[in-house]
Amino acid sequence: MAAQDGSEVVGMEAEVTQKVPEVLCEAAGQEDAAGTEQASLSDGESTSAQPAAVSNGEESDEGKEMVEVKIIWNKNKYDLKIPLDGTGAKLKEKIHTLTGLPPAMQKVMYKGLLPEDKTLREIKVTNGAKIMVVGSTINDVLAVNTPKEVIQQEVKAEENKKEPLCRQKQHRKVLDKGKPEDVLPSIKGAKERLPTVPLSGMYNKSGGKVRLTFKLEQDQLWIGTKERTEKIPMGSIKNVVTEPIEGHEDYHMMAFQLGPTEASQYWVYWVPAQFVDAIKDTVLGKWQYF
Secondary structure, three states: OOOOOOHHHHHHHHHHHHHHHHHHHHHHHHHHHHHHHHHHHHOOOOOOOOOOOOOOOOOOOOOOOEEEEEEEEOOEEEEEEEEOOOEHHHHHHHHHHHHOOOHHHOEEEOOOEOOOOOEOOOOOOOOOEEEEEEOOOHHHHHHHOOOHHHHHHHHHHHHHHOOOHHHOHHHHHHHOOOOOOOOOOOOOOOOOOOOOOOEEEEEEOOOOEEEEEEEHHHOEEEEEOOOOEEEEEHHHOOEEEEEEEOOEEEEEEEEEEOOOOHHHEEEEEEEEHHHHHHHHHHHOOOOOOO
């Protein structure tokens, strides 16, 4: 109730006047804080209320239409869920993750060769679709590409398993006749030049006597039997095969290949061991002993 002298009214007005500036100051302070926060955000800083987005370089599949497929590679099966609008190239990247097979070494098959630039939707991939993958990892490729030296060793080992020539039936019928009485003496482990006279006292494949004459001035090998003498140009002889005779290693059996295949081999038995290398070098044109 107002006093007659007006003192109480004046006191109330003073109180109201004091409260108004306090409210205005508080509001101004809040505006300043808001302005400072806004300025801070505009400078690129974030607060816990608005966390900055973090990307690891991969596009999120969240919210995308997915399709479930079965990847079949190297007798292995993998279940894969991938966006329907992903490209064939993206699918290859996923296959790489599953199998370790680099995309460049993949052949992906789905109704033919899968194109890298088209989406799975465009090529009508459906849920449960089977996608075939053909390809080899780098380690598989290295394992398959065996060095030639290894292959040669395996071939040689296989050849060593074969029955020795002197035990084969076609040669036994000649060797079983025994050493010819007039065969030239032999020296095991020695190497000698060819004699100036024919090498005689040996057998051919039919069991008949044969002699070898090396006509160096004519570059010919004369193979003589009782019936006739064959004059063979040394340049036409493709190969020379020799093997020690089992039980008589100071003598060899020897074949001259006169044509393109082994069927053309002319066999001579009981060749003295000391002349074997000289015969091979002479016939094959090495001339090591002359």
